[in-house]
Amino acid sequence: MYTLGIETSCDETACAVLKNGDDILANVISSSLAKHKPFGGVVPEIASRHCLEAIDLVYEEALKRSKVKPNQIDLIAVTRGPGLIGSIFVGVSFAKALSFSLDVPLVGVNHIEAHLEANFIGRKKPSKFIGLIVSGGHTSLVKWRNGRYQLLGETVDDAIGEAYDKVAKILSLGYPGGPVIDQLARQGNPKVFSFTKPKQEGKFDFSFSGIKTAVLNLVEREKPSLRGVPKGRRSNLGLGIASASLESSPRNDRSFVHNLCASFQEAVMGWVVQKTILACEQEKIKSIVVGGGVSANSRLRELLQEQSHIRGFQLFLPSFELTTDNAVMTARLGYVLYRKGERSDLQMAADPSLTIASGPMGRRPRGEGSHGTFKQ
Ligand code: KG4
Numbered sequence: 001m002y003t004l005g006i007e008t009s010c011d012e013t014a015c016a017v018l019k020n021g022d023d024i025l026a027n028v029i030s031s032s033l034a035k036h037k038p039f040g041g042v043v044p045e046i047a048s049r050h051c052l053e054a055i056d057l058v059y060e061e062a063l064k065r066s067k068v069k070p071n072q073i074d075l076i077a078v079t080r081g082p083g084l085i086g087s088i089f090v091g092v093s094f095a096k097a098l099s100f101s102l103d104v105p106l107v108g109v110n111h112i113e114a115h116l117e118a119n120f121i122g123r124k125k126p127s128k129f130i131g132l133i134v135s136g137g138h139t140s141l142v143k144w145r146n147g148r149y150q151l152l153g154e155t156v157d158d159a160i161g162e163a164y165d166k167v168a169k170i171l172s173l174g175y176p177g178g179p180v181i182d183q184l185a186r187q188g189n190p191k192v193f194s195f196t197k198p199k200q201e202g203k204f205d206f207s208f209s210g211i212k213t214a215v216l217n218l219v220e221r222e223k224p225s226l227r228g229v230p231k232g233r234r235s236n237l238g239l240g241i242a243s244a245s246l247e248s249s250p251r252n253d254r255s256f257v258h259n260l261c262a263s264f265q266e267a268v269m270g271w272v273v274q275k276t277i278l279a280c281e282q283e284k285i286k287s288i289v290v291g292g293g294v295s296a297n298s299r300l301r302e303l304l305q306e307q308s309h310i311r312g313f314q315l316f317l318p319s320f321e322l323t324t325d326n327a328v329m330t331a332r333l334g335y336v337l338y339r340k341g342e343r344s345d346l347q348m349a350a351d352p353s354l355t356i357a358s359g360p361m362g363r364r365p366r367g368e369g370s371h372g373t374f375k376q
């Protein structure tokens with residue numbers, strides 16, 4: 001059975017072909033990331049225009065690489081939310097038109113659920129697990145049991161990836177901030193700066209805006225020059241070649257940035273891992289499944305591996321190529337849902353606020369993270 005996956009929830013336009021839910025025949029992604037860099041965050045209008053321009057080329061490329069002909073497609077799976085409405089519309093409209101013209105069934109999927117499902121390609125899905133979703137728009141802990149998700153906690157302000165992006169902006173390190181901070185943190189001492197752990201009402205809720213403000217205050221107090229870098233240098237840093245540009249900075253500026261990145265990363269990843277373990281202990285669940293762009297983070301992966309090893313937990317981390325937004329995960333989730341009998345029709349709506357699970361109070365996700373306007 002051939003499933004075509006279509007994913008356009010944010011700045012990526014992706015199509016993938018999956019054979020029988022486990023065999024990846026094509027995984028094509030066209031990103032508009034470079035177009036957003038000068039703005040320090042994703043600009044929704046630029047993202048959706050890119051999706052519109054790229055979708056048919058990406059679709060044709062996926063078919064070419066998979067050697068699957070349009071009339072061989074058995075199922076179309078498409079992201080219907082959450083994300084940027086303009087971008088999602090492009091994918092959903094394309095998928096509906098294709099489903100109608102090829103007379104092939106259609107299944108709309110939740111992007112966040114798809115991030116978690118990516119872990120089960122070629123691996124058996126556990127009957128219950130704690131899911132950790134860490135991306136530019138979401139930070140949530142969910143429980144999967146008896147075939148359904150329940151929200152345990154989520155961020156009360158910024159998403160974790162958004163916090164990385166904002167700290168990188170404070171340090172003039174460019175966008176996206178996660179990969180650069182992760183790289184620079186490896187050269188620093190995580191014990192140089194300490195940050196107060198935020199307290200939330202919900203045991204499994206997160207907060208990252210306090211640490212972002214603490215970083216901002218620290219930089220303004222100790223290294224204001226890093227914020228006021230001359231225009232030429234700032235644009236260099238802003239185009240994602242931060243480490244190269246830092247080489248020409250004074251040595252104490254460099255070590256300040258390295259130590260700050262290391263201390264920031266150690267603090268936020270420590271909090272995230274601690275809550276994930278606590279959720280496993282409270283729910284008596286021994287499997288952890290991680291998804292979202294921030295799951296590429298080296299320290300997060302290391303800490304989760306260490307803790308899972310000590311406690312005998314089973315850990316599911318996505319392969320690096322599946323940490324970022326892709327349509328393989330969409331195709332996989334669509335395939336699984338289709339086999340359970342799920343079908344969507346041409347009335348299916350794009351839903352930018354689609355939730356993975358309802359919480360104790362049926363909460364909706366907060367804010368738009370770095371999917372929306374970039375505030376600091
Ligand atoms: O899931 P994703 O590709 O897009 C959505 O937000 O849906 O996640 C993008 C986020 C960005 O905020 C980026 O800075 C962050 O993932 N990110 C990382 C790393 N790689 C990407 N954050 C920390 N460490 C990384 N290695």
Ligand code: ZN
Nearest residue numbers: 135292293325
């Ligand atoms: Zn995502």
